[in-house]
Amino acid sequence: MKDTFTIGGIALKSRLFVGTGKFSSHQIMTEAIEASNAQVVTVALRRIDLDSAEENVLNFIPKNCILLPNTSGARTAEEAVRIARIARAAGCGNWIKIEVISDHKYLLPDNYETIKATEILAKEGFVVLPYMNPDLMVAKRLQEAGAAAVMPLGAPIGTNRGLKTKEMIRILIDEINLPIIVDAGIGKPSEAAEAMEMGAAAVLVNTAIATAGDPVAMARAFDLAVQAGRMAHISGPGATRLYAEASSPLTGFLE
Amino acid sequence: MEIIVNGKRERLEESMSILQYLSAKGLSPERVVVEYNYAVVKKEDLGNIILKENDQLEVLRFVGGG
Numbered sequence: 001m002k003d004t005f006t007i008g009g010i011a012l013k014s015r016l017f018v019g020t021g022k023f024s025s026h027q028i029m030t031e032a033i034e035a036s037n038a039q040v041v042t043v044a045l046r047r048i049d050l051d052s053a054e055e056n057v058l059n060f061i062p063k064n065c066i067l068l069p070n071t072s073g074a075r076t077a078e079e080a081v082r083i084a085r086i087a088r089a090a091g092c093g094n095w096i097k098i099e100v101i102s103d104h105k106y107l108l109p110d111n112y113e114t115i116k117a118t119e120i121l122a123k124e125g126f127v128v129l130p131y132m133n134p135d136l137m138v139a140k141r142l143q144e145a146g147a148a149a150v151m152p153l154g155a156p157i158g159t160n161r162g163l164k165t166k167e168m169i170r171i172l173i174d175e176i177n178l179p180i181i182v183d184a185g186i187g188k189p190s191e192a193a194e195a196m197e198m199g200a201a202a203v204l205v206n207t208a209i210a211t212a213g214d215p216v217a218m219a220r221a222f223d224l225a226v227q228a229g230r231m232a233h234i235s236g237p238g239a240t241r242l243y244a245e246a247s248s249p250l251t252g253f254l255e
Numbered sequence: 256m257e258i259i260v261n262g263k264r265e266r267l268e269e270s271m272s273i274l275q276y277l278s279a280k281g282l283s284p285e286r287v288v289v290e291y292n293y294a295v296v297k298k299e300d301l302g303n304i305i306l307k308e309n310d311q312l313e314v315l316r317f318v319g320g321g
Binding site: 019020021022023029042043044045046047048050054056057058067069070072082085086087089090091092157158184204206207 | 260261262280282286287288290293295296297298313314315316317318319320321
């Protein structure tokens, strides 16, 4: 079955995006990315510590992956734009995940600043994937602003609490004619499968894999769950009903 | 003279290009991104820009992130 979705002109087969934060070692991260079969991998930009030698994370990401730098650390649209330009200048392509956050407790995105940054960067030719708090009107604005996809949160970043915003995400999937990629909060493969069954185009998982007891096995579990959920979505789940309906024939019993 | 690197003031004993500054810090230009007075510097220009008093440099690299 050929089932791809397209972002920035690239047809993607894997519907699992993975993040590279919080892994206990670069080696485990590499193995987990490989086990996940992910094609899109997120990274962040930070100041170099000039007093200590640190290894470059890019050396540990499989070469065939598409890099999706994020603008984490940005508190305003202006800062997000600045980070995006730096990331592109680093020669890692023109994809950017916009993340504008000024709330330190729940790390919830600033939708208003996110729309502004999306508009500017889409005009500059970036493939823009904005991380957002799921709201239909905001998603519409992001679409008008030129976003390549919309990335609503399932729950606050790093909480592993699952699809707390499920109903709002369902509405985005129903109404927005862009890939909806559920980002943040997904803690278990079953939750990734649930998002895919609902019709999400993809999910982005970081903490749930990186902080698992066995991150490599968990990466594989997420890959399988995302595939299963997607297949279920395409297959068209049967109707739910209140009362029982026998699965075995009710005729031809013994006398 | 003094320049500001990643938000911290730093004294330079002699004038040098950004490329020379990075080399002195043991950094390969392939692995970092440099912003000079808020403008991103292309790798091929790193050797052409000579640092002046109060110049601001941001030296960045990719790290793990979600």
